[in-house]
Structures are given as structure tokens and as C-alpha cells.
Amino acid sequence: MLIADTGLPDPNQTDLTKQVTIVNAIYPGSFDPITYGHLDILERATNIFDKVYITIAVNTRKSTIFTPEERTALINESISSNPWANKVETHQFTGLLVDHARSLGVKTLIRGVRQFSDYEYEFRMALMNRKLDNDVDTVFLMPREELTFVSGSLVREIAYWGGELSHFVPDNVAAALTKKYR
Numbered sequence: 001m002l003i004a005d006t007g008l009p010d011p012n013q014t015d016l017t018k019q020v021t022i023v024n025a026i027y028p029g030s031f032d033p034i035t036y037g038h039l040d041i042l043e044r045a046t047n048i049f050d051k052v053y054i055t056i057a058v059n060t061r062k063s064t065i066f067t068p069e070e071r072t073a074l075i076n077e078s079i080s081s082n083p084w085a086n087k088v089e090t091h092q093f094t095g096l097l098v099d100h101a102r103s104l105g106v107k108t109l110i111r112g113v114r115q116f117s118d119y120e121y122e123f124r125m126a127l128m129n130r131k132l133d134n135d136v137d138t139v140f141l142m143p144r145e146e147l148t149f150v151s152g153s154l155v156r157e158i159a160y161w162g163g164e165l166s167h168f169v170p171d172n173v174a175a176a177l178t179k180k181y182r
């Protein structure tokens with residue numbers, strides 16, 4: 001029902017609850033383990049989207065040091081004290097990302113781009129995903145400059161050699177890495 005002359009919905013006649021659209025997105029990755037770089041992207045995503053599914057790829061051809069369950073627990077522990085944690089759900093998926101997106105009813109993927117060298121791979125993946133499902137688009141976000149060199153593989157290498165991890169990962173992740181490589 002519209003208010004005469006204004007064209008606006010009459011709040012007394014309109015069920016406003018039916019007009020709410022949840023804008024959601026998937027933030028996929030290996031997260032082996034989650035780093036401050038990932039957390040920075042995740043926080044930025046929660047500033048844009050109502051709901052963000054951080055989604056761990058399982059059974060990819062990459063070998064990982066943490067199991068999917070361990071990676072899930074590390075993510076959940078790392079985000080729990082953040083004010084935006086209620087906008088995030090942690091999931092796992094096997095197979096194609098676009099199939100997982102369809103199963104969640106999500107059309108937007110989020111990927112972090114740290115440096116120009118990331119771009120070629122990310123560009124190809126985004127276009128391939130869109131080819132596989134024309135409804136799916138990828139949004140690229142950039143982390144804080146001081147995190148642009150942080151990656152899961154470098155963090156694992158530092159942990160392997162017993163280096164200082166506190167600049168790159170939260171305490172719970174540093175402890176898990178130290179235990180893994182002990």
C-alpha cells in the first residue's frame with residue numbers, strides 16, 4: 001500500500017519484514033591456517049555483506065597440515081571475540097565452489113588480493129567460476145598494506161623453523177602451529 005502523492009510504502013499497511021534482503025557472500029580458501037591477512041579480509045567483508053560464509057576447501061589437490069576440523073576450530077576461535085563474529089558462519093566444502101555457492105544460495109565470492117602477482121591466478125579463477133555459473137561473481141578485497149606479504153605457506157615455513165609467529169597469526173593459531181611442528 002502506497003501513501004497517496006508520495007509513492008512511498010505506508011508503514012502501517014506494509015509488512016516491512018517481507019522487504020528485507022540478506023546480502024551474503026562466500027569467502028573460500030584453504031585457510032591452512034587462518035592468518036591475520038585472512039581475518040582482515042573477513043572483517044572488511046562483514047562491513048559490506050550481512051552474512052559471510054567462510055568456507056574451507058576440503059580434499060583439494062593441495063596437501064594441508066591441519067585437518068578440516070582443526071582449521072574450522074582455529075577460525076572459530078580466532079573470530080569469536082570480534083564484534084562482527086555474529087555475521088560469520090564457518091563451512092567446509094568438497095568439489096566445485098560454484099556448487100557449494102548454489103547450495104547456500106550465494107552468488108558472490110570474496111577473494112583477497114595481496115599483490116599484483118596474485119591477480120593473474122585470481123582473475124582466471126573468477127572468470128572460470130563465472131563460466132561455470134553465470135550468476136556467480138567475485139569481489140576482490142585488499143588487506144592492510146602491512147599484511148600483504150603474509151601467506152599460509154610462509155607462516156607454515158616460519159613455524160617449521162621455530163620463528164616468531166605473533167605478527168602473522170593469532171595466539172591460538174601460533175600455538176597450534178608450534179604443537180604441529182614440535
Ligand code: PNS
Pocket residue numbers: 028029030031057060095096097098124125128129
Ligand atoms: O586459499 P586458496 O588455496 O588460494 O583457495 C583456493 C580455493 C580453495 C578457493 C580454490 O582452489 C577452489 O575454489 N577449489 C575448489 C574447486 C573449484 O571450484 N575450483 C574453481 C574452478 S577454477
